[in-house]
Amino acid sequence: MKRSQKPYVQFKKVGGRLRPYYRMTWFQDGRRRERFIPLPDDPDSEEFDRAYWAIRSGTSEALKKPERDTWGDLIRAYRAHPKFTRLAYSTRRSYDRILNEIAEKNGDKAVRSITRSQVRAIHAKYVETPRRADWMVQIISLLLNFARNTLDWNVENVAEGIELYGKQREFEPWPDWMVSALDTAPAAVRTAAELILGTGQRPNAAIIMRHDHFRGEWMDVLDEKTDTRIEVYSPPSLRAFLAAQPKRGTHIIAKNLTEPLGYSAIEKAFRGWRTGLGAKAKPYTLHGLRKLAIVRLAEAGCTDAQIQSITNQTPEMIAYYRSRANRKRLSKSAMTMMERNKTET
The missing domain is CATH 1.10.443.10 (Intergrase catalytic core)
Known part of the structure; x- marks a missing residue:
């Protein structure tokens, strides 16, 4: 095999095979440090060149430091703390549903990166289930307070003070x-x-x-x-x-x-x-x-x-707005019949 002549490339025997690595060296606290970053196996391939030059230019994913103080870290710390473990079992179960969702979608993201507008967008995303929407904001706020006050993380509670939906009426279709x-x-x-x-x-x-x-x-x-x-x-x-x-x-x-x-x-x-x-x-x-869009579809006779x-x-929500659309259509038909009858009489 033709060996690459590129600087900083070194071959090491791993599992009985020679594999190429990019060798990085630096000095820290007066001591020489080194790190070996794996490269694609074929030094003569385009894939190898792309990986090599990405490291040389500093754009390689391998050079990025893993995020610290992530939502996953925060949720694990909170679940292990008496603030959570001493809660009633039913309360912990309720919290867990939201905590699992946050961890699944944002577990590797830095807590400090969240913005107030993002929290508002999350709140709005679940608006059709207002209680769940409010829970999302409340749990995010609880976690941010825990990070700031218990773990001493340098984060701001951007969820604090966001107006909750509370007990809501159905959103009215626009006139x-x-x-x-x-x-x-x-x-x-x-x-x-x-x-x-x-x-x-x-x-x-x-x-x-x-x-x-x-x-x-x-x-x-x-x-x-x-x-x-x-x-x-x-x-x-x-x-x-x-x-x-x-x-x-x-x-x-x-x-x-x-x-x-x-x-x-x-x-x-x-x-x-x-x-x-x-x-x-x-x-x-x-x-x-959005409710008006549903009403219009129902008025057009859609199933x-x-x-x-x-x-x-949901079928329940469609049925609710269909009943409103049907009422309008039926009332118009009834009134038209009444007016026609008056004219004929």
Whole structure:
């Protein structure tokens, strides 16, 4: 085999075979230190060259230090502490459901990297189950306080003071007059509204959509419960609206070339616009647009299965909003019959 002449490459016998390594040396506390980073087996391959030059340029994943003070570290420390072990068994079980979810999705991420806007987005993601949404924020806050006050980590409790949903009414579908008023809304709010109505998604999932999620007649929408994207037919009205919008980045509502504007910023702009509409607009939220999408589908005569294929709503929620749509349709039919009868008489 032709041996590489690249500097710092050294071959070591491992398991009876010679294997190539990148040899790093440095001085620490007056002593010489060294580290051997494995390289691909074939020194004459393109794969070897890429790995070698990634190390030389400092961009190799192998050079990155593992995150310290991660959510996984924090959750393990909390579960081992009397603050958790002394809780009632039923309380620990309730906490564990949230702790497991956080550990599964963010276990290797640094605690200090979380932002207030990210906590708000998590809260909004679970808005259709308000109690669970509030639990997520409360457990995150509890963990951050434990990290700061018990473990002496240098972290801020960015979840502190976020307003919880508490006991909630169902989100009301928007009335027609408020949908018509979207012409006066800020561009980001108008676009968010069109995405929510046209996709049937939860607001946060709709707001972070990218241009490449739309491919002709089809679009990829996010099923937040399973964190997977599914292919759904894209309504022509939504396609026409998006085609008329300028492209400012990879995301439809762009903060910059690579990032979306984000739920918190759009929610703030929405609240400002809603205030300008007067007190009658106060009961309505961005989530009410998703409910309106369900009502419109029901009014169009869609089956529960058809509605669920688009919105991924629970059968119970679909039945609730279908009953409202049916009531409107039946009341219109009844009143029309009454007026017709009066005219004939």
